[in-house]
Amino acid sequence: MAKAGFLSKLSRNSGERAAAYHRVPISADDLDRRVALLDNFEGLNLGWFWATNDEGRLIYLSESAAKLVGRPLDEVIGLSLTELFVPDKDDDPDKAERPLPFLLSARNSFADLPARVSLSSDDRELWWSISGKPQYDEEGNFIGYRGAAKDITAVRERERDAKRLAQFDGLTGLANRNRMEKRLTATLTAYKAAKRSCALLMLDLDRFKQVNDTLGHPAGDELLKQVATRLEKIIGDDGEIGRLGGDEFQVILPDIDDRGKLGDISHRLIQMISQPYSINGSRAIIGTSVGIAIAPYDGIEAEELVSSADLALYAAKGGGRGQFRFYSSELKEGARERKEISDDLRDAIAHEQLELHYQPLIDPETNKVRSLEALMRWNHPEKGRISPATFIPIAEESAIINDVGKFALEQACKDAAQWPGDISVAVNVSAVQFANDKFPDVVEQALAKSGLAPSRLTLEITESVFVADPHATNRMFQRLKKRGVSLALDDFGTGYSSLSYLTRAPFDKIKIDQSFVRGATEDDNNNAAIISAIVGLARALGMTTVAEGVEARDELELVTERGADLIQGFVFSKAIRQQELLERFENGQLEFEIVGPSKHRAERKRLFRRIGVIHEDHRYEAVLRNLSRTGAMIEGLLNVPQGTALVLDLGEGQLAVAKVRRTMDARQGLEFEQPLVSDGTDGLCTRHRVSPYALAAAGMPLASLPPGDYPLIGGEYGEKPKTQPQFMEVKVSQSN
Incomplete structure (x- = not known):
């Protein structure tokens, strides 16, 4: 194709004609000078022109535009317009593309339509703003489009950057x-x-x-x-x-x-x-x-x-x-309760509501107690016993933990001073306490007041202390070791452990977290290998190991075989009061008998709360006695045969399908069809719940699950049972 401008170029004479351009205004019929002006415009890359035939194929494109596209002009001519211009896509995938094909097929005019140019390579983007108008001959026949284009790539990039910054x-x-x-x-x-x-x-x-x-x-x-x-x-x-x-x-x-x-x-x-x-x-x-x-x-x-x-x-x-x-829904009430606990905790020490119980650390070869860990208990005058798992985190959120920790340290040293001289005491230290620059002085004062030898005090420190300034952490370790106390790394392997920390920090003892002990006896569980690795590491570093949370004989055998030096857990004893300890020691009872069950089983959470029990299209009231991942114990129904299929309504849309495996009088032991899952803390929940969509379909308004019970029985919500009840309900008290 001959290289020509947007209009057919006329022959030009140089010299006199060129000079005339500067003297005489361009008239409407001065085609030669108008063509030259358009050629100059195209050459400056301020904009370009294009044209199509009646089939929508390009018959003209400015040569400078073709160069930007990266294709020879001969290759571009003949392409359909929609092959050259890829319509802009909005960032929202749910929105449709701008309708360039529709505009062309409808023969509509369009102006300043952003379009991405189809390039020969994908390593860059080129955006043009295109305008076009349909053309017709004297007889009204469509002959194609004539249009213009200009480069808006830089503008698009600025808009994209601004949009990205906004999102x-x-x-x-x-x-x-x-x-x-x-x-x-x-x-x-x-x-x-x-x-x-x-x-x-x-x-x-x-x-x-x-x-x-x-x-x-x-x-x-x-x-x-x-x-x-x-x-x-x-x-x-x-x-x-x-x-x-x-x-x-x-x-x-x-x-x-x-x-x-x-x-x-x-x-x-x-x-x-x-x-x-x-x-x-x-x-x-x-x-x-x-x-x-x-x-x-x-x-x-x-x-x-x-x-x-x-x-x-x-x-x-x-x-x-x-x-x-x-x-x-309980969390709203929980937030209020945490505020009350925080306020009450400030008075708990002064009113002697806090006390220490002690859980023994046993030598598995002799079953004799070697040390005891101090565990805090809070007997609230109105709320009763409050778990440390509840009030210690609340104390750590404020400066209260320093006062609570000081009380625990002083009381533990005072109590341990009354024990036989070779038995030590272990006291947990919060990361907040550890970061307090005055903490070594608190330790020294507690030892001085009680007369306890520093060698009989072990400070149990969690791995969270390592997140602070490493230099300050190492200085604190050295200051504590100068006081002559022992250091234990608590809950090893659950958070921030590092071999480099173990080689630098002067620990005397590593405590294997109970999460590794739990399930270690089960098939296809790697916990036993992890326990062996921790024991081997501790021995290589000259440290003693303590297996925490050992509850059953099979767990005791496993951790002993794997080389744990000391055992702590219900398999020997729960935490006991100081007075009971003193009585044992006075009678020379330094050995603890194995009292745990023969085998570990899924932990059952002891409860006493009323739940719904659904059988066929009837709902009964019963009491949930305990709960585990795989089953539950309920009480309150008579004449329930073994093998009966039931559904427990645990509240808030939680329906657990179960089968009766054991039955005795008004109590039934149930096995769940699908195990429960952890709620993230120490609780359990069902994988799925009754969907609000299903409740809405049954006649309830569509809303998030409200507190309470709302099982779907039969068809419409609230529909009356069609069969007779098969079981008898009996009253159950918590003392039963």
């Missing part, structure tokens, strides 16, 4: 709060109509502030980037991750309501984020807590779901951090 976090590249709010709202709106579920995970980092304070804010920024990378590695394409600001993150997981699966994901997130970080040659260790809420069960609208996930996160942090927690 994504500039530090981590994750979605920001604004984008996550919009995505969650849009997702829940669409899923409500489609009756689909969506999980929301809320995370914040534990001890992130310490990294900022000790290593500086640039190190904190680098840490957040690495956290984002780890989150993306676990979540992948299964959900969207956002950073809401500071050290808060959020994950949207569509189409997941299986709490077992969500618990596994949360556990992996906690484990991955808790692994050490290398930042500019320094080592940092943090943790995370996770709160989980699921739509539509815990919220229908975005605001409600976020609030539920926030409450679950707060509960996870209040439970000791490094945990996940599912939302339940």
Whole structure:
């Protein structure tokens, strides 16, 4: 094809004609000068022209434009317009493309339509703004389009950057709060109509502030980037991750309501984020807590779901951090209760409500007590006994832990001074206490007041102390060792362990966490091998090992065979009072008998609460006596044959299908069809719940699950039973 301008070029004479261009205005019929002007315009790359025939194929494109496309002009001519211009796609995948093919087929005019140019290579993008107008001959026949184009690539890139800044976090590249709010709202709106579920995970980092304070804010920024990378590695394409600001993150997981699966994901997130970080040659260790809420069960609208996930996160942090927690309606009451406990704890010491019990650490070769661990108990005048798992985390959130810890240290030293001289006492030390610069003086004063030899005091320290300034941590270790006390690493292997810490820190003892003991006797469980590895490591470093939480004889045999030096757990004794200890010692009873069961079985949580029991289309009231992952004990029904299929209504939409395996009078032992899963703390829950969509279909309004019982029986909600009841209900008291 001859190289010509947009209009057919006329022959030009140089010299006189060219000079005339500068003297005479261009007239409407001066085609020669108009063509030259358009040629100059094309050459300056300010814009280009294009034309198609009646079949939509290019018959003209400015030569300079073809060069930008990266193709010879002869190759471009003949392409259809839709082959050259790929319509713009909106960032929202639910929105359709701009309708260039429709505009062309309808022979509509269009102006400033953004379009991505189809290039010969994918390593760059080229964006044009195109305008076009259909052309007709004198008889009204369509003869094609004539149009113009201009380069808007730089403008598009600026717009894209601005849009990205508005939707994504500039530090981590994750979605920001604004984008996550919009995505969650849009997702829940669409899923409500489609009756689909969506999980929301809320995370914040534990001890992130310490990294900022000790290593500086640039190190904190680098840490957040690495956290984002780890989150993306676990979540992948299964959900969207956002950073809401500071050290808060959020994950949207569509189409997941299986709490077992969500618990596994949360556990992996906690484990991955808790692994050490290398930042500019320094080592940092943090943790995370996770709160989980699921739509539509815990919220229908975005605001409600976020609030539920926030409450679950707060509960996870209040439970000791490094945990996940599912939302339940009880959490609202729990937040109020934690505030009351915090207030009451301040008066507990003065009013002598706190006391110490002692659990023995036994030599498995002789069954003699070698040491005792001090465990705190709180007998509240109104609430009764409050578990340390409840009040210690609350104390750690404030300065109360220093007063509580001081009391425990002084009382333990005072009590141990009355024991036989070769028996030592172990006292747990909070990471908050350990970070207090005055802590060594507190230890020294407790020893001086009691007269206890420093060698008989062991301070049990969790791995969380290593997240602080390593130099300050090492100085604290040295100051404590100068006092002559022993140091034990508690709960080894559950959080922030590092071989480098063990080689540097002057520990005398390693305590194997009960999570490794639990299940170690089961087939296809790696815990036994882990116990062997820990024992071997401790021996190589000259340290004593203690196996915690040993409850059954088969567990005792296993940890003894694997070489544990000391055993602690219910297999020998629970924690006992000082007075009982003194009586034993006065009678020379230093040996403890094995009192645990022969084999470990799934832990059963002792309870006393009323639940619903469903058989066929009847609902009965019964009492839940205990609960484990695989079964339960109920009481309150007579004449229930072995093998009967029942459904336990555990409340809040939790229905557990079970079969009666044992029956005696009004008590039944049940085996679940599907095991329960952990709720993230010490509780159990069903994998699935009654869906609010099913409740709505049965006649209830569509809303998140309300507190209480609402099983679906038969057809419509509230429909009357069609058969006669087969069992008799009896009253059950807690003393039974």
